[in-house]
Amino acid sequence: xxxxxxxxxxxxxxxxxxxxxxxxxxxxxxxxxxxxxxxxxxxxxxxxxxxxxxxxxxxxxxxxxxxxxxxxxxxxxxxxxxxxxxxxxxxxxxxxxxxxxxxxxxxxxxxxxxxxxxxxxxxxxxxxxxxxxxxxxxxxxxxxxxxxxxxxxxxxxxxxxxxxxxxxxxxxxxxxxxxxxxxxxxxxxxxxxxxxxxxxxxxxxxxxxxxxxxxxxxxxxxxxxxxxxxxxxxxxxxxxxxxxxxxxxxxxxxxxxxxxxxxxxxxxxxxxxxxxxxxxxxxxxxxxxxxxxxxxxxxxxxxxxxxxxxxxxxxxxxxxxxxxxxxxxxxxxxxxxxxxxxxxxxxxxxxxxxxxxxxxxxxxxxxxxxxxxxxxxxxxxxxxxxxxxxxxxxxxxxxxxxxxxxxxxxxxxxxxxx
Amino acid sequence: xxxxxxxxxxxxxxxxxxxxxxxxxxxxxxxxxxxxxxxxxxxxxxxxxxxxxxxxxxxxxxxxxxxxxxxxxxxxxxxx
Numbered sequence: 065x066x067x068x069x070x071x072x073x074x075x076x077x078x079x080x081x082x083x084x085x086x087x088x089x090x091x092x093x094x095x096x097x098x099x100x101x102x103x104x105x106x107x108x109x110x111x112x113x114x115x116x117x118x119x120x121x122x123x124x125x126x127x128x129x130x131x132x133x134x135x136x137x138x139x140x141x142x143x144x145x146x147x148x149x150x151x152x153x154x155x156x157x158x159x160x161x162x163x164x165x166x167x168x169x170x171x172x173x174x175x176x177x178x179x180x181x182x183x184x185x186x187x188x189x190x191x192x193x194x195x196x197x198x199x200x201x202x203x204x205x206x207x208x209x210x211x212x213x214x215x216x217x218x219x220x221x222x223x224x225x226x227x228x229x230x231x232x233x234x235x236x237x238x239x240x241x242x243x244x245x246x247x248x249x250x251x252x253x254x255x256x257x258x259x260x261x262x263x264x265x266x267x268x269x270x271x272x273x274x275x276x277x278x279x280x281x282x283x284x285x286x287x288x289x290x291x292x293x294x295x296x297x298x299x300x301x302x303x304x305x306x307x308x309x310x311x312x313x314x315x316x317x318x319x320x321x322x323x324x325x326x327x328x329x330x331x332x333x334x335x336x337x338x339x340x341x342x343x344x345x346x347x348x349x350x351x352x353x354x355x356x357x358x359x360x361x362x363x364x365x366x367x368x369x370x371x372x373x374x375x376x377x378x379x380x381x382x383x384x385x386x387x388x389x390x391x392x393x394x395x396x397x398x399x400x401x402x403x404x405x406x407x408x409x410x411x412x413x414x415x416x417x418x419x420x421x422x423x424x425x426x427x428x429x430x431x432x433x434x435x436x437x438x439x440x441x442x443x444x445x446x447x448x449x450x451x452x453x454x455x456x457x458x459x460x461x462x463x464x465x466x467x468x469x470x471x472x473x474x475x476x477x478x479x480x481x482x
Numbered sequence: 483x484x485x486x487x488x489x490x491x492x493x494x495x496x497x498x499x500x501x502x503x504x505x506x507x508x509x510x511x512x513x514x515x516x517x518x519x520x521x522x523x524x525x526x527x528x529x530x531x532x533x534x535x536x537x538x539x540x541x542x543x544x545x546x547x548x549x550x551x552x553x554x555x556x557x558x559x560x561x562x
Contacts, residue, residue, distance in 0.1 A: 117545040119554065124536055126543025216549035217508065255533060256549030257509035415510050420548050 065090060066101035070108065086178065095176045095192060098142030102134050120147055120195050122202040126256045128152075128212025129198060147198065149175070149190040150213035151205060152246065152253075153182055155239035156226040166208050174201035184279065185263065186223030187213035217421075218256035219249045219411075224266035225273040232359075233352070234268030235286025235368040236396035241266050241403070248404050252411070259418030259427075262411060269364070270352045276373075276387070281424050282407060283373040283387040286396070290365035291345040292354075298361035299341045309357050325354050332478075370396045371447075372406060374436075375425025385425055390436075392447035406440065413439040484523045490516070490531045498541055498551055506550035 068083070075081040083100070090097035102113050118131035130148040137144035151167070167188065171179055176192035183189040193201060202212065213221035222245045225231070227238030245264060252258065265276035268286040276283035301307040305318035319325065321341065326334045333347035334354065341361075343354075355362045372394055373387035394402055414424045417431060428436055437444055472480055485493055494512055501507050507515075513528045532551060535541040542554045 117547070119542055119544045119552070121543060123539060124533075126536065126545075126549055131545070216543070216545045218549065251529070251533075255509070255536065256543060256545075257529070257532075259508070259510065260548060420508065 065097050066104060068100050068104040071100060071104050089177045093177050095142035095146070096178060098140040099146070099176065099178070099192065102136060102140045102143050105136065105139075114146075120145075120198065122198055122212070125212060125254045127215045127218045127254050130215055132192075143192065145194040146176070146192040147195065149193065149198070149201060150183065150185070150187040150215055150221070151190065152211045152213040152221045153186050153188055153223065155224055155242040155246075156229060157182060157186070157223075158226070158229070158239075163208075167205075167210070170201060170204045170208070174204065182223075185213065185220045186265075186274075187221050212254065214253045214261075216256040217258050217260050218254070218262070219252035219258070220261055220263045221253065222246050222249075222264040222266065223274060225268050227266075227268040231268060233271060233286075233355075233364065235288060235364065236268065236370055237398070238266045238268045238286070240398055241284065241396060241400050244398065244400050245404065245407070249407075258411060258415055260421045260423050262414075262424065264407070266370075270350045271356065278376050278384065278386055280376060280387070281374065282410070283376060284370045284396075284403065285373065287350050287369065287371045287393060288365035289367040289369065289393050292343050292348065292365060293363040294341060294343065295361050295363075296340060299358065300339075302358045302361055303338075307358070307360055311359055319357060325357055328353060368396075369393050370403075372403070374410065375423075375428055377423040377425045379423070379426065382426075388425070388428070388433075388450050389445075389447045391442060392445055406442075409440040410436070484520055484527075485516075487527060487531065490523070490527060491534050494528070494531050495535055495540060498535075499553055502553050506544070506546065506548075506552065508548065508550055512551065 065087075071083045074083045086096055086100050090100055106113050113134050113136050114132055115135060116130055116132045118133075120131040121129045128150050130150070132146045132148055134140055134143045134146065171177060171190050174193055174197045175190050178191045180189035180191060190201075205211070222242050224238040224242035225234075227234040227236070229239060245266075246253070252262075262282070263280040264282040264284070265274045265280035266284045267274050267276045270285055270287060272283075272285055276285055298307060299321065302309065302319045303321050308314070309316055309319045309324070321336045325341075326336045330351055330353070331347045331349050333344040335342045355364065370393075371389060372391040374390045376385055376387040378384040391406065394406075396403070410424060413436060414427055417435075418424070418427045422430075433448065437448075467480075494516065497512060497515060498507060509529075509532055512532060513525060516523055516528050517525075532541070536543065536551070539554065541551050544550050544552045
């Protein structure tokens with residue numbers, strides 16, 4: 065075992081430490097002992113001793129294996145090869161204990177026993193194995209019904225929230241859609257053929273628990289088209305403290321409907337006269353704030369589907385960007401042919417015009433939304449206007465700053481409130 | 483004129499072989515090059531010709547900041 069004085073400090077805090085876990089594994093896996101050694105060395109040298117990429121993989125696939133080597137193989141022979149295997153996760157990350165045991169047994173036999181549930185793409189990430197272990201590990205995984213996930217310039221393993229399996233807000237069957245899309249894009253998932261990575265995440269409602277709007281090139285977010293359903297007597301119960309906000313998940317006993325709900329509505333589309341809550345649904349942007357606060361009084365409408373957004377990514381030069389509405393509302397019924405066709409058309413346009421390592425969102429910025437819409441045959445819609453969302457011709461004076469500091473508020477419709 | 487399947491596979495293999503050490507080709511680069519010479523070639527045929535080369539082990543996918551199609555070789559990093 066290597067001496068790791070710097071890593072040892074990470075065991076001293078109040079939280080569970082990955083160093084403690086790695087030491088436990090290192091007692092039976094020499095490569096994990098070397099993993100601790102190389103990490104300690106990186107902390108000391110203040111540079112990484114890993115390099116990644118290359119040509120390792122399993123026959124027939126261009127995805128799912130990420131080659132990783134240390135540049136100090138003589139000093140740390142156990143991590144000379146330390147490849148990552150991405151295993152495609154099940155929809156909603158739901159496992160049986162039997163399936164988990166099978167996975168762990170395979171990884172104990174063929175790898176370092178170190179893994180990560182789940183990586184940012186959603187996959188099960190097996191961390192660290194040698195080149196000669198890749199094919200046997202892959203064979204064992206496939207014999208148990210598992211498959212590799214996406215990596216490189218490929219369609220990445222789609223992921224989704226747990227949707228209607230456990231959540232009342234799911235506007236469509238996210239798990240079914242995730243499964244269908246995974247099957248539909250098998251070729252592109254295993255055989256990288258795009259300019260760069262292409263990620264898909266599916267959220268059942270605008271709460272967006274999988275953060276699709278920020279983490280996926282294609283974000284499919286459940287929405288409703290008609291009016292929010294209101295139970296006025298339940299609203300009164302929230303106002304009177306008989307019902308607890310957020311189902312009791314806050315420290316507050318009672319809601320101030322005016323301040324906590326109406327005034328925090330981002331589009332100011334609600335009004336409350338002390339008896340009746342009114343919503344101008346035309347102006348609602350489906351943020352779900354009011355529904356989350358009063359789930360027994362407000363419910364999404366019944367005409368349900370999803371909004372399709374495109375383009376979030378986090379490039380180093382331009383900084384993180386959120387997805388952009390392409391289709392404000394689409395039906396989401398099995399077999400999701402409309403979604404499959406839309407995604408294929410987008411991929412076709414992007415593959416045709418995209419440069420190497422150019423994400424689809426970057427291509428939209430380079431060629432323009434018009435070029436995309438013409439290519440994929442989608443009509444322009446007001447919801448596609450991302451900026452400006454507020455009046456850009458607003459000139460601030462010092463007196464405005466002073467008034468703001470004293471508590472004056474500005475409403476986009478009413479102007480200055482006080 | 484579109485190439486028959488076997489000829490297409492060999493055409494692509496030669497293209498990848500000729501590019502070895504000079505330019506790393508992506509699947510789309512190959513598709514565009516084939517269509518330039520044979521505009522009526524079906525895109526799906528090109529896709530499956532590449533698959534045949536990969537499945538047969540004559541070509542491999544590599545990753546160097548992006549995914550490419552290359553002739554197999556032993557990389558320097560895997561020294562043993």
